[in-house]
Amino acid sequence: MLTQALFRALDKKAIWLVAILIAVAVLVPASNLLLPNGHPLRLPNYAVPLFGKYLTFAMLALALDLVWGYCGILSLGHGAFFAIGGYAMGMYLMRQIGNRGVYANPILPDFMVFLNWKELPWYWYGFDNFWFAMLMVMLVPALLAFVFGFLAFRSRVTGVYLSIITQAMTYALLLAFFRNDMGFGGNNGLTDFKEILGAPISADTTRAALFAASAIALALAILVCSMVVNSKLGKVMIAVRDAESRTRFLGYRVEYVKLFAFVVSAVIAGIAGALYVPQVGIINPGEFEPSNSIEVVIWTAVGGRGTIIGPIIGAILVNVGKSYFTGAFPEFWLFALGALFVVTTLFLPKGIVGLIGQYRSLTTRREQHDRSAPAAPSPAEVESSADPQPKPAE
């Protein structure tokens, strides 16, 4: 049964994507570690965690695409799941510091020591164990998504309203994590990590391993996503996206479908966050900024929502652009980003993938994958386009 599902999921594009990612997971670390310094093909040290970061962003964009591109839920709070996963990983890494912190306290992280905390808060228990922490990386975002989604989808909060309250969620979490009393390091967040699973965190080999792990995690996420969207459930998700009330009248429990997609997506985002933290070396409440979550939306939109490959391309392209602009033309980064938002929404409703698709459909016959990509604007939006009123509950 599982193999069958796997086989269905593994249509050509997914196989290729996964294959490429596995190749990247092997080649990038190999080029960095094996080739001598100065070799033209050698990836410099700084590039490994940088590319690793792009991969985790790609994973986050993919997670958003699962709910937005396939299920029609525009979450403006996906950064929250990413950040929570990151915090769970950060807590593990903090506990790993042990008595190598500046105050040499074997249990308490430094920020608790100098704010005079006497003992570890209960929610920090267990995070010294890697597997427990990894469980939490998935469980906590899943739980938050479940509770939030259950309430929201059950009462049929849709469209704009849902977007706004997801934003409220991440904003509330931002404020909460800023508070020092929460015990997550306040605005400084968690940093100064020493090692992960016994390996020093800044060693080239660890970096390479983390990069490989990110690539493989992304590959797995692609597998999961394509499995989901190609399954019968995936078809229902697309139906929900395109005509929610019709799907409901057909007898589907729309809220459960949405809830499922939301929770899976949150877990993927959480894992992405967990891989992000050791590669950038810090997690702090800035990750909860509503603007970060909106940026994720634009990655997805630029690449092309409603496709598996789109968000990955979008996330990588936009972030490479960000790295480039903030270095080369610091003053113009926001102009470029702003223009990208406008141009994408006006001229590339289906993103880059859509553009390529359009180009190809002019020259060759329409390919099969185009069926799964949404026409722009999607039917649901055409329905309401006669009336710009936000779509109300049916």
Next chain:
Amino acid sequence: MIGAAMTFSRLLATLVVLLGALLVPAHAQTADTTLSPLVDALAPGSFKDRETAIAALVATEDLRVVPLLQTLADGDLYVGKTDAKVVFITGSGATLGRIDPVTAAELGEVPKADLEKVKVNNGLRRVIRTAIGQLTLLSDDPATRRSAAQSILRDADPANLELLDSGISAEADPAILQVMQTARAVLTLKTDATLEDKTAALPLVSAIGGRDALTLLTAALANAPDELKPAIQASIDGLARDRAVWDAAQNVWYGISLGSVLLLAAIGLAITFGVMGVINMAHGEMVMLGAYTTFVVQETIRRYSPELFDYSLAIALPLAFLITALIGIAIERGIIRWLYGRALETLLATWGISLILQQSVRSIFGPTNRLVGNPSWMSGSFDLGGLSITWSRLWIVIFALVVFVTLLLVLKRTALGLQMRAVTQNRRMASAMGIRTPFVDAMTFGLGSGVAGLAGVALSQIDNVSPNLGQGYIIDSFMVVVFGGVGNLWGTFVGALTLGIANKFLEPYVGAVLGKILILVLIILFIQRRPRGLFALKGRSVEA
């Protein structure tokens, strides 16, 4: 302007010196040769030394000391770096004229670098205030006596008791007499006067009322005789009870005031988002542009006609409305009209616009805060019973109400409003009836943006004018509109006030940070209960 005022005050001071020297010989007059060294003693040493010097000057009871001390308190007294002579100065620029504070003789001009300011701090200012009070309590001018009595009351130094007694015996004006007697009562509580005296003083002190009486009585409680303690305690309790009632009222006012700020920030959004369905993330930037318009207007006024400063806001309002409305129309015509029906994509496009606007303002005006001043009629506060109400907040509340009512009227009573509502309710039908929907769209968006610009003018009075201004309000504005119910101005009104008051009632109990988090959580939960907000539009019109 400030410079002019200072020169004027200096001139005045000089005049007073002359008058003091010539016209009031009746008052104690010390020989110039005695007074001059005392004046020069103000400059050297620490603040403590300066305090001693002031005491010595006050002891002369010479009225020439008053303008001298006033100048010192204003920070306008200078001392020569080489001759150590304390002088008044005239003029401004590289060279300054000097005037002898004692003889009022001109001492000629010296380079500015040769003079040093005689430093003054808060402690000295307090000492000077008391000193001037002491010196002028027996003045002939009622206004001077009154302010002298008030400053003695504020400083409550028991040493002034005798002076006050002589003042009281000579005073004819009942209002001033009352101030003096209150001051006397306050001082009496501080001395070791007899029990009867203190008991008699107590009601007078309580009668001051409010926070001030509470301060005085609490201080008196500590060193009061045991017999008096219950009476003082009773007065304190009574005052504290009053205070608690007033505090609750004050909190409601704060809530209304915060609510009016939210209303102003959100009401433009209620039009662009609520009526048109455009998720306008650039709304905050429209508010910011309104604030920067105020800045530019004030700058221009400062440069060309400072006397118009009090009208700066009145000039800024129509300008801000026009500028932001035009920008809004440009955005609508250029970008948003291609996105109707794709509500979520307007969000992305307008977010992009907001980034561009922010960075543009940063490039043009710089990233730092810009100075936007309060006109005089918006500065300060007044007391209403136990309430303390600041003028700026009061005007903002009134302004928010005016904007709200005007908008209601525009929507309900004008042709444009009728067309807007028609387009909102059924675009195709409205179009079929001959309404130019594109025109109505542009006007509606322009109106919403213009109102945001108006909000910016108001917010420039209480918040900082920086490129980040809009960011601080955008999320709150969305919460208000969504909470109130999209497409309904009354919803926005009630939503803003509810959130404002709820916030202010939570704040004292859980603190500002947690209060804000709680409000957000409550909104999230509320939306689960009522997915369309407080005042949801009902009826067939909204069925897609």
Next chain:
Amino acid sequence: MTLVNRTLAGLGLGVAMTIGAIAVPAFAQDETIKVGVLHSLSGTMAISETTLKDTMLFLIDEQNKKGGLLGKQLEAAVVDPASDWPLFAEKARELIEVNDVVAVFGGWTSSSRKAVLPVFEELNSILFYPVQYEGEESQRNVFYTGAAPNQQAIPAVDYLMENEGVERWVLAGTDYVYPQTTNKILEQYLKDKGVAAEDIMINYTPFGHSDWQTIVTDIKNFGSAGKKTAVVSTINGDANVPFYKELANQGIKAEDIPVVAFSVGEEELAGFDTTPLVGHLAAWNYFQSVDTPENAAFIAAWQAFMNNPDKVTNDPMEAHVIGFNLWVQAVEKAGTTDTDAVLDAIIGLETPNLTGGIATMLPNHHITKPVLIGEIQADGQFEVVSESDLVPGDAWSDFLPESKVIEADWTAPISCGNYNTETKSCGGSTAVAAQ
């Protein structure tokens, strides 16, 4: 097949762009010495940090006019970390590894410093951090040219106690690490001085808080207990303007309840009318109004460089001036820009600060600073009312129980940022040794 092409195209383009973007500056000529400038030029912190970027460009320009350093011209490498903390780490790495800078001047918030610390440690480069901060840190590769809490907070409180006779204290701050730590230290300090717990009120507000009505009223109420009250404000950045506007409007006079601030400088005062606020205080190590020849020359040169006669100067700018001069001296002394040599050479070096004193780089990587207390004037400047002797920066506060026993000393034989004077060992190193 087609998809492979697309994927490859996508990934390839991305990688190519990155390498292109990052690698190009690496080919820049070698006859210049590169100095990194890591200040946010966009986002929320741009408001404070942009000026510091300009300050660095100014200092580098001045140095080049004097003939550069070691016979080479200096060149600034400016990047924009966009007020995004992980981006600070990425950009720091880029500056060091790609642009080959020999030292970096940058950061404002503690978060940004914390984010880049591991990078500087790993790549063994040098960071000069110019802003007052909460202390509790001394890292081998970082020089803290801003004030430690003992160079700002404690002298300010002393001043209020002695000169204003303050007995009751409101500690108001933005809810983040710097105010929390500073207030912890102050609370302990005040209690040691015999202030009762009920005479201390601690209040925190969120970042960018704009509605101060309730809190200002609370302050008024707290101040009506018959004892002289003062407010110690660690309110940060943007929130200050509405706070002071509210203070002014509610008529809280400096003579009644003085407010002493640690984060309000000339730049912040430029944002509102200070006439009603005359007499409120700020504690810094530098004020633009300080009347010394060095300062006058600096201000004139700076305003000429910026082509703006109204441009104000502030404390973190002076910190950069001192940091930059110390670094230049250290490089000259060491004869090389090599990190280890500079780290050794810089300790004990002295440079005149702009207020007439001498800044010495201490073994704990902090510097000596005078503490100035200034009163706000109607013209938006501060009038110095108290100036202390030079105070050496203390990395580890003596008023926090855990850090009392810790000292930082980066000279032999200790060479450690967190030396525990009780166990005679270096922070975590005992554990490492035990393993």
